[in-house]
Amino acid sequence: MERRDFVKIAGATVFGAGLPFAGITAQDRYAKYRGQTIVINYPAHPHYDQAEKLFAEFTAETGIRIERDKLQYLRMKDRQVLEMGKPGGGDYDVISYVVMWKTEYVAKKLIEPMEPFFANAALADPAWDQRDIITGYWENITLVGGPMGYLPGPGAKPYGVPFGAETSVLGYRADLLQKHNLKPPATYDELLSACRLLKDKEGIGGLTSRGQTGHQVTAAWLMHLAPYGGLVYDSKWRAAFARPEGVRAAEVLREIVEMGPAGIPAYGFGEMQNAFLQGQSAFYLDTLAIFGPAQDPAKSKIAGKIGYAPHPMAARKAGMTGGFGLAIPRNSKNKEAAFLFIQWITSKQSDKKIALSGGNANRWSTVNDADLARKYPIETPVLREALKIADPNWRPLIPEWDHVSQQIIGQALPSIITGKSSAKSALEGVIGPAEDVVRKAGLLT
Amino acid sequence: MTAVAGKKSGSAPSVASTRRSMDWMALLRYALLLMFSALCLLPILILALTALKTEAQIFDTKWSWFFAPTMANFTAVVEEGNIVRNLNNSVIVSIAATVLTLVFGTLAAYGLARFDFIGRRSFGYATLLLRTIPPAVLAVPVFVIWAGWHINDTLFGVTLIYVALNLPFTIWLLYGFIEQLPEELEEAAAIDGCGPFGVFWRVVLPLLAPGMAAAAIFTFRLAWNEFILSFILTNRYTRTLPASISNYITDTGVEWGKISAAGVLIALPPLIFTFVAAKRIIAGLTAGAVKG
């Protein structure tokens, strides 16, 4: 080595280590993987529609090409399980998983823990900043191995990165509230009385809600369970949903259905959202995915008349948590490139771009960003408050939850909301099956 | 001849009243036919119209016949993702399945109809019974078996199950047609020195053309339209058109404009087939059931 080279290298080492030559370091990071192709499996979902727009930029910047496998939500899981279970290597390098599947995927050893990647200096972006990710999202979507298997605490490790996560907000018709001199409800009592008043005086439904038998009606009930201080299972895995808090939440749901727009017992997500956007209900209480469509004149008749507030409180403040995260299958052949993609698409810059175009924000820096506040003046302040109360224990994130939500609780709630049985008796009636499920899973002893 | 309702036989109606009542009946017939036709066509028309509407027009709670059409949905569907790949897959699978089913089915039907052999009855019964297997029953085991044979996610795998599904009906259909062919023709050809296969090839096949056409149409229809097995047995490379349509059913609702556009694309070939070959289709439906 000539002396000139030595100086060059030494200089680069000294200065390169300390100075923010982010560009150079970034190129080094991606250099090894230039030309590789990664396959991403993700759902047909508005947030990912926005994310797709950045794929070309990622390839331009890093040289890593992307092959997409967009799937209908219903088929994602079994396709993912099939691919990730293939012994020699599967098709997918990045998967978008629903939070409910996280414990199952980890238990079946299908996805990689994330910490080794973030600890790898050759791959990790020092500017990524894990603490900037919304706390509720991080704890809810990524942590496995802690208390009850899915909560933050001792033993919990991240197995993914939130992307397309969401919490709940209260949407209201600002014009109607103003007309009747109501302030935006901060508690459930205020919300329910406002619903009653507006239903009488304006003749439109109070609060729109999901209600379809199965997953949908369970989700609707869960919205109110946490604020009323209830749980589905207690920390010992005994069924807790028939205790007073759970019963109260079901009764509140019944009231909401009575005062809501007609047809709630069949509403899925789309119908529920539409009822609000077409002006058939005064309030909306569900995922913040409403932000985009609400201002879209193609979908919404009430654009410009909407206000938002955080999820009302009853016994406590608790917002929904849910949504998607990105993970790396254990049998992927391009794990490093996959990680680089995940890191890039969840970086501060990407998150801001996605949020500005209407996708879900993932980071505190994004929701505190001035540009975002400028573009979405009504939504952003509420978003900040809502994210602070997002509750990671909003529902049990165990593999059996799908079955419990669809076939057990989801079959008990319909008769409650239509008034055919009392909340207490209907919920008590399914304690047996619900506990059988967790007993069979080895959780309840 | 259908007697006019209410008229007693034997009494000779006057010419004038017969013509009047016959006109009345003819009018009624035409009215019925028109009404029924309109009902048949209406949903298909609605599909096409929806494909031409913008999102705003679709979400408008007042559904309308008249609107400014747009090709945006079709453009979006064609440009998006893998439509070309999916279309190719559909074409390949449909044609392959049709050809294979025809070849194997015709051979088997001839063998069944013209030869007596051990196992003939069992094969015949099996054909009749297996015609009725629901795809849902096949879904789980085929999913497992195909994975075991490593032909899941392949076009061959999908084609194979389509051929299997269509063979019973094709064999049964062609059996009926072969049955009606006079054996003398074949015997004459045999006397002339044709081997058994020559008889089949030169004498029987040409006469079977109508039956084969009908079988081809039905097989193509199933292979082209089929959704659930393709959904289960394909991945992003091998997905066929109907399976890919489900991508427009998102978590948050259905993208009606785009899914209608995709639906129109899927429905087009069978619709064209129908107009071109309605007679064959009807012949295929009624074959065997109606002994002429």
Add this chain to the structure above:
Amino acid sequence: MSSRVASHVPYVYIAPAALITLAGLLYPIVEATKLSFFDWGMGTPWESARFVGFEAFASVLSNPHVWTSVGITMAFVLISICVEMTLGIGLALLLEKPVRGMRIFRTIFVLPMMVAPICVGLVWRYIFDAQFGPLNHFLTSIGLAPQLWLADPLLAFLAIVVTDVWQWTAFVFIMVLAALQGVDASVTEASRIDGANTWQQIWLVKLPIIKPILIVTLLMRMIDGFRGLEVVYVMTFGGPGLSTELLSLHIYKAAFVSQQLGQASVLSILLLAIMTVLSLAILRTGNPLAARRK
């Protein structure tokens, strides 16, 4: 003729078809039976599947949801068929006389059967949509109240029946029409001379003559009804509640939503058993293979 060919020749003819049928239809049935004795979750390796003997059968057969599904399927098939047969036969009787332009009409009638079931389910889901479907729009325009079609258990069931009737009535019509046109005119003429009025001619002469075709049509529709899956999949996915949960959809959900392959296999066997009974019924009424050969 059969005596003049080598004995291996027939087998050559049927070999490919037999092989494929074996691999694609019979082997899966065997496999489904085998799987029904196991508890196997989707995505886990086969080695981890537990042998449970008849436990899965017991749990499935004692599951009220399953019987609800069977009941719904039977109700769906029976009601759809009644409507289709009545309409189809009625139309065929009324339109028996050749009409000019019949060919065009028959072409149009065939269209619904040829459109992909998934597209059929799609467009009818749109039509029945409570918020922006054309049906409700039509109802309001003539002064009736819009209904929450796919929201109400009874109305949703009605909706899938309507969809099936739309698709398949023409099939019955075509079959019966072809049958009627094969009826010897002299028989009906003879009865007319004997004093039978139109109704009597229909009930006592024509329909009895075409009874075999009626039965075949009926059974074919029954079998197709039990097979139906794609339309319900996209229209209601079994909801609201279980009101449109056809058995074939129930199987799909057991396999791909609940991810229980063993349970799904048991359900498959159940459906297969029902279908076999129906197919044997077809065989009894008209086996084309029966009397042909020695």
